[in-house]
Structure formats: C-alpha cells, structure tokens
Amino acid sequence: MARPTTVHVCSECGHSTVRWHGQCPGCDAWNTLVEERGPAAAAGRGRGGGTAAPGKGARAGTPTRLADVSTERVPRLLTGIGELDRVLGGGLVPGSLVLLGGSPGIGKSTLTNMAMGNLAAAGRRTLYVSGEESAAQIRLRAERLIGATTGALDVPVLAETDLDTILATLRAERPEVVVIDSVQTMHAADLTGAPGSVGQVRETAARIMQVAKADGIAVLLVGHVTKEGALAGPRVLEHLVDCVLQFEGERERTYRTLRALKNRFGSTNEAGVFEMRSGGLVEVLDASARFVAEATGKPGSVILAAMEGSRPLLVEVQALVSPSELVPPRRVVNGLDRNRLALVLAVLGRHAGIGAGSADVFVNVVGGVRVEEPGADLAIALAVASATRGVPLAGGPGGAPRPVACFGELGLTGELRTVGHADRRAAEAAKFGLRHVVSPESAPTLREAIRAVLPARAPQAA
Ligand SMILES: Nc1ncnc2c1ncn2[C@@H]1O[C@H](COP(=O)(O)OP(=O)(O)OP(=O)(O)O)[C@@H](O)[C@H]1O
Ligand SMILES: [Mg+2]
Incomplete structure (x- = not known):
C-alpha cells in the first residue's frame, strides 16, 4: 500500500506545501495552511494523465429537468423532543x-x-x-x-x-x-x-x-x-x-x-x-408565564414582549444604575447586545433628558435568556429610566404600579420605530394579564413612552 501523503494548502491563496508553516510562503498570511489529502492519497479517480484535455476520458453525467426529478417524500425522524x-x-x-x-x-x-x-x-x-x-x-x-x-x-x-x-x-x-x-x-x-x-x-x-x-x-x-x-x-x-x-x-x-x-x-x-x-x-x-410571575415590578424592571423566532416570549429586563468611581463608568449587559445599550443610553440622554452620565449601568435579561433583537431597545430604555429615577414603572390607572410590557426599536432622533409581529407581541402580553403595553403604536417617541409609564419623581415613602 502506498504511504498516504498529505499537503498543506493555504485557505487564502491556495499555495500548497508539503510541510506546515505558521506563515504561508505564498501570500505571507498567518495560520492559513490547512492539511489536506495529497494527490497520491486521493488516487484512483480522475487520473487522466499528464497533459490530457480536462474532462477527457471521464464519464459524462446526465442532467435531469427539475420537473422530472422524483421527490419521494422521505419521512422525517422525530426526536420526540x-x-x-x-x-x-x-x-x-x-x-x-x-x-x-x-x-x-x-x-x-x-x-x-x-x-x-x-x-x-x-x-x-x-x-x-x-x-x-x-x-x-x-x-x-x-x-x-x-x-x-x-x-x-x-x-x-x-x-x-x-x-x-x-x-x-x-x-x-x-x-x-x-x-x-x-x-x-x-x-x-x-x-x-x-x-x-x-x-x-x-x-x-x-x-x-x-x-x-x-x-x-x-x-x-x-x-x-x-x-x-x-x-x-x-x-x-x-x-x-x-x-x-x-x-x-x-x-x-x-x-x-x-x-x-x-x-x-x-x-x-x-x-x-x-x-x-x-x-x-x-x-x-410556558416560559412567558414563568418570567412574568417572577418579575419584580421594582424600579428598573420591565417586561419585554420579545420574539423568539416565530414565537412571542415575555422576559423581564432589569437595570441598575449606580454612582461609579470608574472612568469610564461600567456598562454591563447580559443577554442583550452591548452596542444597543450604548445607543439607548445616548438617545435617553439626548432626547429624554435622562443621562446616565458617570454612573455604572447594568442591564440583564432575567433567567439567562438572550434577546438580541432591535425590539428590545425600548425595554432597555424604560428599565434604565426607571432605575435612574428610582421609580417603578406604573401601568395602572392613576399611576398604580403594575407590570408594564413594552417593545419597540429606538431611532437616533428619539422616535420609536415599529418592529415585526406587533400584534402577536401585544397579544402575548394580554394573555398574561399585562394590560399596559408601551409600543411604537401607543407612543411615537421615547419621551412620550416614558411620560406614559414613569411618574416624574420618586414617592417619598418608598
Ligand atoms: N445530577 C445533575 N443534576 C442536575 N444537572 C446536572 C447533573 N449532572 C449534570 N448536570 C448538568 O448537565 C450539564 C452537563 O451536560 P452535558 O454533559 O450534556 O453538557 P455538554 O454540553 O455535552 O458538555 P461538554 O462540552 O463537556 O461535552 C452540566 O453543566 C450540569 O449543569
Ligand atoms: Mg458532552
């Protein structure tokens, strides 16, 4: 049996060498050489010989018109999960x-x-x-x-x-x-x-x-x-x-x-x-039911009506804003896109008069769930606004503290932008008794969304 041989081929330029190099001798790129089976190991097929015309001697395939391709449906294997x-x-x-x-x-x-x-x-x-x-x-x-x-x-x-x-x-x-x-x-x-x-x-x-x-x-x-x-x-x-x-x-x-x-x-x-x-x-x-039941309703907490694929999911978003000794202050997110937090903080400061300034800001999605979708912007904004003011969001009549659900994307000029499946998100919130839903449909700007659910000042006896 012939000894199997391998070559190392650069995935950038295609240069091939017998030995591995950290840097490709062909294009000087680093760590691009990948080991592959060499010609001897792959022998047995397509050895037309030296300089013959490409494809000569090989058997030609028979293309089939799509309409004539048989599509016997193979049943799928259900994993039972x-x-x-x-x-x-x-x-x-x-x-x-x-x-x-x-x-x-x-x-x-x-x-x-x-x-x-x-x-x-x-x-x-x-x-x-x-x-x-x-x-x-x-x-x-x-x-x-x-x-x-x-x-x-x-x-x-x-x-x-x-x-x-x-x-x-x-x-x-x-x-x-x-x-x-x-x-x-x-x-x-x-x-x-x-x-x-x-x-x-x-x-x-x-x-x-x-x-x-x-x-x-x-x-x-x-x-x-x-x-x-x-x-x-x-x-x-x-x-x-x-x-x-x-x-x-x-x-x-x-x-x-x-x-x-x-x-x-x-x-x-x-x-x-x-x-x-x-x-x-x-x-x-019943993930929504659990997260809603566990939601605290304290300052800095809001329910986000998110979409997990094609399914609506209610999750609690929590924020903590606390004075910092660090320059620059900390910005920590769990389960959300870090860059969206930076954007939301900038819009909050510029268009809603709520500046996190030199405070540390922590934002979490409770339960270790990840929601990386633009619809989460408003939840981050409301949670941070509520945490900054130390006031719980109030969705009840007369400002009674009630869990508030929200969704919506933030535009750079402080407007709320619509996101997909607004009706299904609102329906999911209603299903779990969250009657007050803040969304681009109910408030055109961030300032109005905040005014709708956040009393201006912390109550004295909190
Ligand atoms: N007795 C137990 N009770 C509860 N959870 C357990 C128990 N034993 C293991 N686990 C959980 O199962 C997890 C390990 O699961 P599993 O081995 O399937 O992970 P994995 O992704 O295959 O890990 P790896 O990368 O090491 O192969 C642990 O993180 C632990 O949380
Ligand atoms: Mg494993």
Missing part, C-alpha cells in the same frame, strides 16, 4: 448533517442522548459515537435521563476517536441516526494534524457526510464553541452541513435556548427554550 423537532423544521431529515454547537457543559450530550433515547424507543436504529466520554460515563448519564426518555439505555454506544473505525462501523451497523460527540475529537489517521485542527475537523465531517448521504443516515455532529461564541476552529463546517443549531445560555442558570443559525430544510426563525434539571433537559412551554 418537541422544541428540538420544531427548531429542526419538523424532525431530522435522513441523509442530512446537523451541527449542534454550544459552549462546554451547556447540555449538548444530554440533548443528543435524550433524542437518541426517544428514537430508540420509537424503534429506530441509533448509534452514539463518543470521543469524549467512556461508554460507562455515557451510561451514567443515560441512567439519569431514564425518567425523561424510556429508551435511554437502549442506545448502542461506541467510544471511539478513529475516523476509519467509525466509518466502518456505520457501514456495518447501518444506523438510521448517529451522533458524533464531538467532531473535534475525531481523528483521521492519514492526516498528521491533531484532532480538532481545521484539517481534521473538515475531513471528519466530509467523510462522514459521504457515508451519510450514500446510506441515508441522519447525522448529529456535536461541536464545541469558543468563548467568543464561534464554532471552534471550523467555520468551514457551517457551509458543509445542512443545518447549524446553537445551544446557548449561561451554565450557572437553568434556562437554555436552542436556535437554528442555518437550516436547509426549515426556517431559521425558530427557537426552543429548555430548562436543565437533574432528570435532564425539560422543554419550557
């Missing part, structure tokens, strides 16, 4: 690759274990390949999940990191669904790069995809996410796979959201909310 199925656009598509990204410990293995357990219980052939944990460790987790997933212990597991062994197992076992946990631990023996390097990760995904497409296996690839929130190393994977799911939330908090960043078989507007419990992940279907 309603929120996951919805984010996937109605279940897993056979032969597709789904990349599930998330930071360490967020619950990726738990989610995939549960999905596999449900599929096994429904009589599907499943396989769980783990390069991170031993079979015994996986069993321990499965035992914890047994209450939520009756098939948890019926899933066959393979603790393996060698890619060839995994591919051979896939061909032999012919599962309908397979989990690869995680793609960063797998190792192709003919590449010298360490597991997790760009070359290894890309090759792992590409070879698994070949087998998956050929045999109609649905593949769930688990991937790690860096601190900055990007899928570690391989952005290339995002183009390769059919669907990219992001599992996020803060590890210390119990709520997690699952979002589709890319989906070839469904909308990317869907999101699911989960709660991590000792018995596994539980779908939170």
Whole structure:
C-alpha cells in the first residue's frame, strides 16, 4: 500500500506545501495552511494523465429537468423532543448533517442522548459515537435521563476517536441516526494534524457526510464553541452541513435556548427554550408565564414582549444604575447586545433628558435568556429610566404600579420605530394579564413612552 501523503494548502491563496508553516510562503498570511489529502492519497479517480484535455476520458453525467426529478417524500425522524423537532423544521431529515454547537457543559450530550433515547424507543436504529466520554460515563448519564426518555439505555454506544473505525462501523451497523460527540475529537489517521485542527475537523465531517448521504443516515455532529461564541476552529463546517443549531445560555442558570443559525430544510426563525434539571433537559412551554410571575415590578424592571423566532416570549429586563468611581463608568449587559445599550443610553440622554452620565449601568435579561433583537431597545430604555429615577414603572390607572410590557426599536432622533409581529407581541402580553403595553403604536417617541409609564419623581415613602 502506498504511504498516504498529505499537503498543506493555504485557505487564502491556495499555495500548497508539503510541510506546515505558521506563515504561508505564498501570500505571507498567518495560520492559513490547512492539511489536506495529497494527490497520491486521493488516487484512483480522475487520473487522466499528464497533459490530457480536462474532462477527457471521464464519464459524462446526465442532467435531469427539475420537473422530472422524483421527490419521494422521505419521512422525517422525530426526536420526540418537541422544541428540538420544531427548531429542526419538523424532525431530522435522513441523509442530512446537523451541527449542534454550544459552549462546554451547556447540555449538548444530554440533548443528543435524550433524542437518541426517544428514537430508540420509537424503534429506530441509533448509534452514539463518543470521543469524549467512556461508554460507562455515557451510561451514567443515560441512567439519569431514564425518567425523561424510556429508551435511554437502549442506545448502542461506541467510544471511539478513529475516523476509519467509525466509518466502518456505520457501514456495518447501518444506523438510521448517529451522533458524533464531538467532531473535534475525531481523528483521521492519514492526516498528521491533531484532532480538532481545521484539517481534521473538515475531513471528519466530509467523510462522514459521504457515508451519510450514500446510506441515508441522519447525522448529529456535536461541536464545541469558543468563548467568543464561534464554532471552534471550523467555520468551514457551517457551509458543509445542512443545518447549524446553537445551544446557548449561561451554565450557572437553568434556562437554555436552542436556535437554528442555518437550516436547509426549515426556517431559521425558530427557537426552543429548555430548562436543565437533574432528570435532564425539560422543554419550557410556558416560559412567558414563568418570567412574568417572577418579575419584580421594582424600579428598573420591565417586561419585554420579545420574539423568539416565530414565537412571542415575555422576559423581564432589569437595570441598575449606580454612582461609579470608574472612568469610564461600567456598562454591563447580559443577554442583550452591548452596542444597543450604548445607543439607548445616548438617545435617553439626548432626547429624554435622562443621562446616565458617570454612573455604572447594568442591564440583564432575567433567567439567562438572550434577546438580541432591535425590539428590545425600548425595554432597555424604560428599565434604565426607571432605575435612574428610582421609580417603578406604573401601568395602572392613576399611576398604580403594575407590570408594564413594552417593545419597540429606538431611532437616533428619539422616535420609536415599529418592529415585526406587533400584534402577536401585544397579544402575548394580554394573555398574561399585562394590560399596559408601551409600543411604537401607543407612543411615537421615547419621551412620550416614558411620560406614559414613569411618574416624574420618586414617592417619598418608598
Ligand atoms: N445530577 C445533575 N443534576 C442536575 N444537572 C446536572 C447533573 N449532572 C449534570 N448536570 C448538568 O448537565 C450539564 C452537563 O451536560 P452535558 O454533559 O450534556 O453538557 P455538554 O454540553 O455535552 O458538555 P461538554 O462540552 O463537556 O461535552 C452540566 O453543566 C450540569 O449543569
Ligand atoms: Mg458532552
């Protein structure tokens, strides 16, 4: 057998070298060389020989008119986790690759274990390949999940990191669904790069995809996410796979959201909310009710009628404004876009006469939920205004403190701009008894929105 050879190809300029360099000898870019299989290793196909005309000797394909393409509908595989199925656009598509990204410990293995357990219980052939944990460790987790997933212990597991062994197992076992946990631990023996390097990760995904497409296996690839929130190393994977799911939330908090960043078989507007419990992940279907019930109604608190994908979700936004000794003062946000806070503070100061000036400003979305949408601007503004004045927002008649819901985008000239799904947001607020909703429909400017719900001065006995 010929010794497999690899080359290192620059992803910027395409220059190829035999050895790895930190800096590309072709274009001087740093860290762009990616290991790939060389011509000898890829031999066997398309060796037309030297200077022959391109394509000569190869068999021509037969294009088909779209109308003649058969579209026998392959039924989707339901994971039995309603929120996951919805984010996937109605279940897993056979032969597709789904990349599930998330930071360490967020619950990726738990989610995939549960999905596999449900599929096994429904009589599907499943396989769980783990390069991170031993079979015994996986069993321990499965035992914890047994209450939520009756098939948890019926899933066959393979603790393996060698890619060839995994591919051979896939061909032999012919599962309908397979989990690869995680793609960063797998190792192709003919590449010298360490597991997790760009070359290894890309090759792992590409070879698994070949087998998956050929045999109609649905593949769930688990991937790690860096601190900055990007899928570690391989952005290339995002183009390769059919669907990219992001599992996020803060590890210390119990709520997690699952979002589709890319989906070839469904909308990317869907999101699911989960709660991590000792018995596994539980779908939170009444998230709005919980957040409204937990809302404090104190100065600095407001309910935001947000959209999580195509679903309305009520969350509490809290702000704290306190004198600072730091220059510049602190601006801390959790669950919101940091740049929007800067914008909102500037508009508040310029157009509503509420300056945070040299105070520290903290803004949180309660429960570890992320709402990065322009509709959150008004909630930030009202929470900060209420915190600055030390007065609770009052939605009741005669200024009685009642929970206030709001949504709307802030324009730079102090106007409120409409955001999508205004009717559904208002309806969600009404459903949970929040009768007072401040929105661009009810107040054209920020100044008017503040006047409507914020008494000018703190009551004496607070
Ligand atoms: N007995 C338990 N009770 C409650 N929560 C638990 C329990 N055991 C583990 N957890 C939760 O499960 C989480 C780990 O889940 P899981 O292993 O699925 O995460 P992961 O995303 O796969 O992590 P990694 O990146 O390490 O693979 C922990 O953060 C912890 O909060
Ligand atoms: Mg894991």
